[in-house]
Amino acid sequence: MSEATGIVGEFFDLKAETDADVLAMQVGDFYEFFDSDAELVADELDLKVSQKSSHGSSYPMAGVPVDELTPYLKALVERGYRVAVADQREAGDGHEREIARVVSPGTLLSTTDADARHLATIVDGDGYGLAFADVTTGQFHVTTAVDGDELLTTLYRFDPVEILPGPDVRNDDDLLSRLRDRTDAALTLHTAEAFAPGRARHRVREQFGEGAIESVGVEAEEAVRAAGAILRYVEDTGQGVLASMTRLQAHGNGDHVELDATTQRNLELTETMQGDGTGSLFATIDHTVTSAGGRLLKSWLQRPRRDRPELQRRQSAVAALAEAALARDRLREVLGDAYDLERLASKAASGSADARDLTAARETLSLLPTVREIVAETDRLADSTLGDVLDRADLDRARELRETLETALVEDPPGTVTQGGLIREGYDERLDELIERNEAIEEWLEALPKREKRRHGITHLSVDRNKTDGYYIQVGKSETDAVPDSYEQIKTLKNSERYTIDELEDKERELLRIEEQRHDLERRLFEEVREAVAAHAELLQDVGRALAAVDAFAGLATHAVRADWTRPELTDGDEIAIEAGRHPVVERTTEFVPNDVRMDRDRRFLVVTGPNMSGKSTYMRQTALITLLAQVGSFVPARQARIGLVDGIYTRVGALDELAQGRSTFMVEMQELSNILHSAGEDSLVILDEVGRGTATFDGISIAWAATEYLVNEVGAKTLFATHYHELTELGDQLDPVRNVHVAVDGDPDSDGEEVTFLRTVREGPADRSYGVHVADLAGVPEPVVERSRKVLDRLRNDEAIDVRGGGGGTTQAVFDLSSGQFRGEGGGSASADGGSAEDAIAEQFGEHADEVLAALSELDVDETAPVELLSKVQGWQDRLEGP
Numbered sequence: 051m052s053e054a055t056g057i058v059g060e061f062f063d064l065k066a067e068t069d070a071d072v073l074a075m076q077v078g079d080f081y082e083f084f085d086s087d088a089e090l091v092a093d094e095l096d097l098k099v100s101q102k103s104s105h106g107s108s109y110p111m112a113g114v115p116v117d118e119l120t121p122y123l124k125a126l127v128e129r130g131y132r133v134a135v136a137d138q139r140e141a142g143d144g145h146e147r148e149i150a151r152v153v154s155p156g157t158l159l160s161t162t163d164a165d166a167r168h169l170a171t172i173v174d175g176d177g178y179g180l181a182f183a184d185v186t187t188g189q190f191h192v193t194t195a196v197d198g199d200e201l202l203t204t205l206y207r208f209d210p211v212e213i214l215p216g217p218d219v220r221n222d223d224d225l226l227s228r229l230r231d232r233t234d235a236a237l238t239l240h241t242a243e244a245f246a247p248g249r250a251r252h253r254v255r256e257q258f259g260e261g262a263i264e265s266v267g268v269e270a271e272e273a274v275r276a277a278g279a280i281l282r283y284v285e286d287t288g289q290g291v292l293a294s295m296t297r298l299q300a301h302g303n304g305d306h307v308e309l310d311a312t313t314q315r316n317l318e319l320t321e322t323m324q325g326d327g328t329g330s331l332f333a334t335i336d337h338t339v340t341s342a343g344g345r346l347l348k349s350w351l352q353r354p355r356r357d358r359p360e361l362q363r364r365q366s367a368v369a370a371l372a373e374a375a376l377a378r379d380r381l382r383e384v385l386g387d388a389y390d391l392e393r394l395a396s397k398a399a400s401g402s403a404d405a406r407d408l409t410a411a412r413e414t415l416s417l418l419p420t421v422r423e424i425v426a427e428t429d430r431l432a433d434s435t436l437g438d439v440l441d442r443a444d445l446d447r448a449r450e451l452r453e454t455l456e457t458a459l460v461e462d463p464p465g466t467v468t469q470g471g472l473i474r475e476g477y478d479e480r481l482d483e484l485i486e487r488n489e490a491i492e493e494w495l496e497a498l499p500k501r502e503k504r505r506h507g508i509t510h511l512s513v514d515r516n517k518t519d520g521y522y523i524q525v526g527k528s529e530t531d532a533v534p535d536s537y538e539q540i541k542t543l544k545n546s547e548r549y550t551i552d553e554l555e556d557k558e559r560e561l562l563r564i565e566e567q568r569h570d571l572e573r574r575l576f577e578e579v580r581e582a583v584a585a586h587a588e589l590l591q592d593v594g595r596a597l598a599a600v601d602a603f604a605g606l607a608t609h610a611v612r613a614d615w616t617r618p619e620l621t622d623g624d625e626i627a628i629e630a631g632r633h634p635v636v637e638r639t640t641e642f643v644p645n646d647v648r649m650d651r652d653r654r655f656l657v658v659t660g661p662n663m664s665g666k667s668t669y670m671r672q673t674a675l676i677t678l679l680a681q682v683g684s685f686v687p688a689r690q691a692r693i694g695l696v697d698g699i700y701t702r703v704g705a706l707d708e709l710a711q712g713r714s715t716f717m718v719e720m721q722e723l724s725n726i727l728h729s730a731g732e733d734s735l736v737i738l739d740e741v742g743r744g745t746a747t748f749d750g751i752s753i754a755w756a757a758t759e760y761l762v763n764e765v766g767a768k769t770l771f772a773t774h775y776h777e778l779t780e781l782g783d784q785l786d787p788v789r790n791v792h793v794a795v796d797g798d799p800d801s802d803g804e805e806v807t808f809l810r811t812v813r814e815g816p817a818d819r820s821y822g823v824h825v826a827d828l829a830g831v832p833e834p835v836v837e838r839s840r841k842v843l844d845r846l847r848n849d850e851a852i853d854v855r856g857g858g859g860g861t862t863q864a865v866f867d868l869s870s871g872q873f874r875g876e877g878g879g880s881a882s883a884d885g886g887s888a889e890d891a892i893a894e895q896f897g898e899h900a901d902e903v904l905a906a907l908s909e910l911d912v913d914e915t916a917p918v919e920l921l922s923k924v925q926g927w928q929d930r931l932e933g934p
Contacts, residue, residue, distance in 0.1 A: 124160055170213045290400040337609050481568065
């Protein structure tokens with residue numbers, strides 16, 4: 051234990067009370083860090099380190115001004131540190147310090163990030179219980195997951211910044227490993243007592259009401275324990291935001307479209323496959339002007355609805371705003387001045403809202419009547435559901451709170467409470483009296499120089515104030531002889547003398563008393579106003595959500611108009627009929643070729659064939675995205691669309707990110723296929739891109755064939771299946787719901803000199819051939835490789851012998867048997883031209899690794915191998931054949 055005393059010793063004592071990573075302890079006008087904490091923050095925040103002596107030892111010390119703690123605190127927390135803050139208060143003749151709060155990634159209030167900032171808890175039992183709280187907005191969700199995959203999907207959707215694993219989860223090394231690999235969240239251990247069932251249930255009921263658990267329909271003990279633990283953690287951190295958590299909501303209660311983590315990633319809803327926000331669906335269609343509106347739109351994309359009446363209400367709002375251009379522009383201009391009321395409610399509840407926060411709330415509340423007026427005055431908007439959206443906020447109570455803030459706070463208050471000047475004149479008689487007395491003294495002080503000059507005939511006389519001398523009268527040295535005996539000298543300067551008089555000292559003492567009384571009273575009055583705002587947290591949240599919804603609708607309408615989108619017809623049937631559909635993101639960056647999609651109960655499985663780079667994947671993804679957008683309530687990129695609501699969208703596209711985690715392409719393929727076959731139902735939409743390509747050709751065909759049969763016969767989901775296995779097109783003749791479509795190509799790739807054009811138009815029927823060699827040419831593979839590929843392909847098609855070229859210019863002939871997947875000697879036997887075996891001849895020509903290279907070549911799918919990967923393989927084979 052440290053032997054430090056004084057300030058440093060107190061720091062160590064407080065640090066021992068908390069499990070936080072860093073302690074910031076207030077010492078006067080600074081928050082100080084000592085010892086290893088000082089070195090850490092200096093390194094992370096580029097602070098200067100000095101030394102502090104205590105009990106004969108020296109300790110590193112760093113500090114930041116009290117008013118500047120927030121940005122430093124935010125920087126530390128966003129790097130994953132938990133920071134304890136110890137505040138100082140007066141105690142007798144000295145000071146006392148105690149830890150006031152602990153700020154963690156999930157309890158950070160001061161953030162400019164527009165995205166939700168979720169804190170999560172996970173409890174293991176009969177399945178998993180999860181709870182999610184966004185302390186910045188008061189949002190609170192509970193749900194359950196049956197297994198680890200569903201758990202990770204839910205976590206992906208909420209994207210928490212901090213996770214509190216329950217006692218059982220902490221002992222599950224495999225799950226903890228997956229949490230670390232699949233999320234960027236900080237993992238925090240919290241007391242096991244917080245997860246106790248009885249106390250957790252009591253805590254939830256105390257927070258949300260006696261019947262809250264039963265009303266949301268999530269009564270699983272694991273979910274209740276997770277909810278109770280998260281409430282306990284937020285309470286223990288001392289952030290004081292529990293008052294803003296007014297609603298318990300169930301997540302995934304059957305009224306939303308299931309989107310697993312793989313699908314959200316493959317469809318690039320909120321970030322691209324490379325992890326960038328730019329280029330995602332959200333970034334493309336987001337025209338909101340408020341952070342709350344953008345946050346709401348993102349949540350809609352991540353949780354599409356299955357409730358057709360609700361979706362039609364959203365469509366009504368978007369349609370009305372799309373048609374009423376002038377009103378839409380006015381609304382967006384008005385909403386551009388809106389503050390994030392959901393987050394302000396949490397700041398007010400925590401006691402961290404300052405005067406500028408409250409004036410921002412005042413101004414935002416004043417926007418509500420204006421927004422309602424614009425809607426009411428515009429016939430098209432008045433006939434839509436926008437009025438219902440705005441009616442969710444109590445206009446009368448909002449007006450009362452706004453009037454309270456207008457009466458209480460000055461127009462443009464200072465940035466901190468300690469500066470004073472916050473409360474408007476007329477709000478409190480006691481304060482008005484103090485201000486009046488203060489102003490009277492200040493007027494007396496302003497008049498004092500003129501009066502003294504006139505009384506004593508002194509020209510160079512002034513009255514001023516500083517921290518050392520207080521108020522003083524300053525007289526130039528040339529006139530000090532005229533100073534009366536009643537002046538008491540207090541300081542001699544080079545060119546002047548400073549004096550005081552009894553009356554000035556009396557006025558100064560009175561002024562200091564008034565200033566102190568005014569400061570204390572103004573602070574108390576401001577805190578009362580802030581508490582009144584906190585008491586209206588639910589109202590602020592209602593207003594904030596209503597304005598956010600209008601903003602989100604206006605943003606969707608803006609994009610619909612600019613991108614020429616149309617309102618889809620929603621049904622409860624099996625049909626997906628899209629005329630001239632487009633990819634919502636790709637169409638913004640290229641001249642896009644629209645395509646139709648037609649699926650129904652009798653045509654529910656489309657086998658999509660065609661060359662690589664021709665647009666198969668884009669065609670399937672746009673179908674999924676159009677369906678998803680329709681179930682957000684948005685317009686869609688198509689000439690017209692009729693969408694039967696789906697209960698889930700499942701995709702199997704790629705696995706590049708998994709390779710870095712040591713899982714093979716084929717293993718990832720099979721795991722994702724397994725999830726789809728277990729999870730999808732007859733009301734789901736499934737997108738499969740090249741299933742089976744991660745293994746040998748015949749294994750891949752077998753798996754793809756069997757998966758198709760299972761999806762058609764057992765699952766019944768609407769499915770688009772892109773494949774390079776042309777054998778699968780035969781299923782269109784064997785299974786009634788299966789149909790073949792292909793991406794058309796103009797030109798014959800086998801004709802010398804003839805250009806081949808990918809038309810990117812989807813037509814009925816299967817593709818007549820593969821265009822892998824032509825794709826290699828387009829991708830820039832060297833001409834000798836392309837030309838050689840054409841000749842090899844011709845011979846393979848005709849079952850002719852292939853001259854295997856060696857590095858020394860010699861050749862050996864072999865024939866590739868398509869039925870066996872093996873090379874054999876020319877003529878079908880095992881003998882070579884000189885009477886030996888073909889294998890011996892090849893080995894003699896190319897060395898001992900020839901068989902291995904030929905085996906690898908036999909398994910290579912040229913059509914499905916990326917150009918760069920193909921070149922790498924060829925280089926590797928050449929190196930092996932040439933030997934050391």
